[in-house]
Amino acid sequence: MQDKISAPSLEEIAAAFDLPGALSSGAPFGSGHINDTYRLDYTTGEGPRSFVLQRINTAIFKDPDRLMENILRVTRHQRTKLQENGAGETHRRVLEFFPARDGRFCHVDPKGGCWRLSLLVEGTHTCDIIESPEQAFLTAAAFARFQQTLVDLPGGRLHETIPNFHNTALRFADFEKAVREDRAGRAAAVATEIDFALQRRHIAPVLVDLMRKGAVPERVTHNDTKLNNILLDDASGEALCIIDLDTVMPGSALYDFGDMVRSSACTAAEDEADLTLVGVEMSMFEALARGYLSVARVFLNPAEIQHLAFSGKLITFEQGIRFLGDYLNGDSYYKIKYPEHNLVRARNQFRLVASIEEHEAEMAAVVDEIAG
Ligand code: GN1
Ligand code: MG
Numbered sequence: 001m002q003d004k005i006s007a008p009s010l011e012e013i014a015a016a017f018d019l020p021g022a023l024s025s026g027a028p029f030g031s032g033h034i035n036d037t038y039r040l041d042y043t044t045g046e047g048p049r050s051f052v053l054q055r056i057n058t059a060i061f062k063d064p065d066r067l068m069e070n071i072l073r074v075t076r077h078q079r080t081k082l083q084e085n086g087a088g089e090t091h092r093r094v095l096e097f098f099p100a101r102d103g104r105f106c107h108v109d110p111k112g113g114c115w116r117l118s119l120l121v122e123g124t125h126t127c128d129i130i131e132s133p134e135q136a137f138l139t140a141a142a143f144a145r146f147q148q149t150l151v152d153l154p155g156g157r158l159h160e161t162i163p164n165f166h167n168t169a170l171r172f173a174d175f176e177k178a179v180r181e182d183r184a185g186r187a188a189a190v191a192t193e194i195d196f197a198l199q200r201r202h203i204a205p206v207l208v209d210l211m212r213k214g215a216v217p218e219r220v221t222h223n224d225t226k227l228n229n230i231l232l233d234d235a236s237g238e239a240l241c242i243i244d245l246d247t248v249m250p251g252s253a254l255y256d257f258g259d260m261v262r263s264s265a266c267t268a269a270e271d272e273a274d275l276t277l278v279g280v281e282m283s284m285f286e287a288l289a290r291g292y293l294s295v296a297r298v299f300l301n302p303a304e305i306q307h308l309a310f311s312g313k314l315i316t317f318e319q320g321i322r323f324l325g326d327y328l329n330g331d332s333y334y335k336i337k338y339p340e341h342n343l344v345r346a347r348n349q350f351r352l353v354a355s356i357e358e359h360e361a362e363m364a365a366v367v368d369e370i371a372g
Contacts, residue, residue: 008109016100016107017117020044033334050120055113064114066159068105071245077153092121093241124231130264133287140260140291142239143225150220158249166255168318172204175321184330196350197321215303221251226263254311260288261312271345279355286366293370305371309363313356320349
């Protein structure tokens with residue numbers, strides 16, 4: 001966890017960037033688990049303007065300059081394509097970052113904190129919980145378009161901002177290490193959850209093995225396709241702008257689709273403690289698959305299509321062992337709001353895994369029917 005107390009004030013950080021007018025307010029913003037995010041409101045001669053200021057968690061993103069290099073390449077390419085396609089309001093459809101006065105997109109404060117600034121996209125909101133199949137369709141199609149846009153990203157392979165981020169086999173090895181070390185002395189009390197994970201160890205390497213064999217191709221992917229990483233237009237509900245680009249890097253389309261299933265095919269939050277509310281909703285899954293395939297059908301290969309239903313289970317499992325592993329390690333990775341938060345999250349994700357298992361054949365049939 002980063003030290004909040006010793007950090008410079010928001011005013012001091014904001015002053016490092018060349019912003020218009022006077023800062024009228026600054027406050028925490030969003031619901032990310034890793035970085036610290038703030039909204040800055042300015043009063044200017046041309047009316048109010050708002051920005052998003054973020055402190056990058058450099059314990060997790062160890063090379064923030066390369067991370068910003070990725071993000072600038074990606075957003076420039078998105079902007080070029082939007083302009084080529086004659087899309088209106090490009091400033092609302094792709095994130096825009098501003099360098100600090102020293103020219104760096106990553107401003108380092110005197111305490112070593114790493115800050116970046118982007119334009120706040122006005123007239124949009126995010127949702128933590130899926131509201132309707134229509135919304136599931138739109139958001140899945142938007143993430144698919146994001147992947148499609150990046151198919152011809154120039155300039156070579158992107159940096160891996162977190163190596164092996166979705167290598168579920170290595171994630172499982174990390175989990176086993178956390179169980180073995182039992183740093184926080186919590187393993188005995190969560191034997192049931194540990195057992196749930198160990199019984200499913202065979203699914204962990206499935207996608208990485210397919211990637212190693214070349215059956216599933218490496219693509220430029222988002223890698224954190226949670227529902228709340230899309231800005232929705234306040235007026236129309238349109239899925240306007242993909243955000244949280246920290247983990248855009250080489251990956252598999254399947255982990256992206258899987259994380260849409262994890263975060264949008266269930267109508268309970270990922271930290272809902274009442275497990276009777278946690279489970280896959282087939283209407284949402286079907287809408288996600290229809291939305292995603294409405295765009296991605298043309299570029300996915302047969303092995304990818306064949307594993308779409310499985311991908312939701314796999315990444316939900318991966319997320320479950322990451323939360324449980326962090327709980328066993330003494331909560332060093334994810335921000336928590338109360339002591340058992342990571343355990344509650346892990347139980348929730350495992351309940352969703354179990355529910356996906358119950359519906360897996362049905363989910364595969366839905367994908368078959370849509371993909372034809
Ligand atoms: C983290 O910070 P946030 O909420 O965007 C995590 C994702 C997880 C997610 C679970 C870099 O994302 O991988 O899926 O929490 N990001 C990182 O909600 O580990
Ligand atoms: Mg993220």
